[in-house]
Amino acid sequence: MQVKFWGTRGSIPVPGEGTVRYGGNTSCVEVRSAAGTTVIIDCGTGLRVLGQHWASTEAKPIHAYILLSHTHWDHIQGLPFFLPLFTPGYEWDVYGPKGLSCSLKDTLSGQMQYSYFPVGMGHFTAAIHYHDLLEGEFYLKDIKVSVRYLHHTTLTCGFRLEVDGCVVVYSCDHEPYVAAAAYGDTPLTEQDKKHAEFAQGADLLIHDAQYSEEEYAKKIGWGHSTAEYVCKVAQYAGVKKVALTHHEPTQSDEAIDAHLHSIQDRFSKKMPGIEIFAAMEGQTILFP
Ligand SMILES: [Zn+2]
Ligand SMILES: [Zn+2]
Secondary structure, three states, rough: OEEEEEEOOOOOOOOOOOOHOOOOOEEEEEEEEOOOOOOOOOOOOOOHHHHHHOOOOOOOOEEEEEEEEOOOOHOOOOHOOOOOHHHHOOOOEEEEOOOOOOOOHHHHHHOOOOOOOOOOOOOOOOOOEEEEEEEEEEEEOOOEEEEOOOOOOOEEEEEEEEEOOOOEEEOOOOOOOHHHHHHOOOOOOOHHHHHHHOOOOOEEEEEEEHHHHHHHHHOOOOOOOOOHHHHHHHHHHHHOEEEEEEEEOOOOOOHHHHHHHHHHHHHHOOOOOEEEEOOOOOOOOOOO
């Protein structure tokens, strides 16, 4: 199995000299099994770069899958710029939670209404099937997908993908159920333990870590986590690698480095054998 990060930023794209290393594009992760089954998790602006890459390589699937955690802008804005949706011969199955009053397809078409964008979803020429997503389990060819609701400001799904003897868990966007869990060594309680159990034994946990403890104190209820919380989740779940992602748009590469180093200093002794890193746009992780 292979995991590649195409977008690691939260909330809004932030190109510029201060975000060159960790990247300015919003959430997008590609997971590919050894058999070639390809699942794209979230379609932030990183998706556009993935589409350009596929246009220049033979190693692309003809039938692939999209899992949307939710339909906030930073998780769907790449869709109108994703070339494979405008390419006949491609087939896509798109899964995501439905809106409060309409289907996933209708929600996605909203951002491509004429008031916001010149090209509507009717211009997609690939074969596209939309699926409203609920908690549960299903298979995408050889990949087993489990879905669990997260704690965010709208209905949001976390994903657990199992294939080739490996497990990857994606939890963006998510806020601790109990605000105290965002800080220091405060232990996880009931619902946050259940959230951690969803990642039990994962080889890789990709988790929202948008805020520092100081930032979180000012943004309780905004739907995001601290790296401190993610470390406790990882420790409780016994995961092997932790990718901190959905980086705060105001954080430069240097700020992310500094935050990561302080987290590593603070938690590495308590979490022997668990690797913590900050996800970088373009980074690929290979599992044997
Ligand atoms: Zn987000
Ligand atoms: Zn969100």
